[in-house]
Amino acid sequence: MSQPLILLADDDELIVDVLRHQLEREGFRVIATGNGAEALTLARTRQPDLVLLDVMMPGMQGWEVCRELRRESNVPILMLTARGEELDRVLGLELGADDYIVKPFGFRELLARIRAHLRRMALLQQPVNEPQPETTERIGALEIDRRRHRVWRNGALVNLTQREYDLLLALRAANGAVVPRGDLLDRVWGEKWIGDPRTLDVHIRWLREKLETDPGAPQLVLTVRGVGYRLVTPDELV
DSSP, X not given: OOOOEEEEEOSOHHHHHHHHHHHHHTTOEEEEESXXXXXXXXXXXXXXXXXXXXXXXXXXXXXXXXXXXXXXXXXXXXXXXXXXXXXXXXXXXXXXXXXXXXXXXXXXXXXXXXXXXXHHHHHHTSOOXXXXXXXXXXXXXXXXXXXXXXXXXXXXXXXXXXXXXXHHHHHHHTTTSOEEHHHHHHHHHOTTOXXXXXXXXXXXXXXXXXXXXXXXXXSSEEEETTTXXXXXXXXXXX
């Protein structure tokens, strides 16, 4: 198995030199750039296993790179930010980042987060050996085809990311019961996942935008305040 490839995008040459050396010492391959536009090009052409993305860069800011990259890839994206304000953290999650780490940070913490995200991706890519149902399941206007990993709404194919699909199945597996937030994070992101738990709320909102007639007044994916979320059952929509 080849060593994981990490794209490091940061315009601070000292940080790049230190991180490259430390990451390569831990067995990773590293490609680096200090330009946002070049980072996006490298991500598209080299297809790294994980992206470390600084917020402020010439050419294109990290936020823009993150948004563009998330539209076309599920690669783990960790934002490197020199500011710890909640607004910055939430913005990164809103744009599709999987995690963030505030400068200055310890290398061991960064390494733990990198390995956790790589483990999660490896698990998602493992073949599923469980038998899959041959027919679709209907919940209101939705049809879920587990065999083909596809979802339709009113007969139109819904373009779900892998994580959105996994989140939908985790909610459906509860058969209408409330699934606590921590359980959802464990099932979809993995028990060893390290990151901001608010990423769950962001993905729930994205799921609603794709599945609900009115995402602002959801009828399928419901919030149970203080506990978690639940997916209505087919019987509730009859």
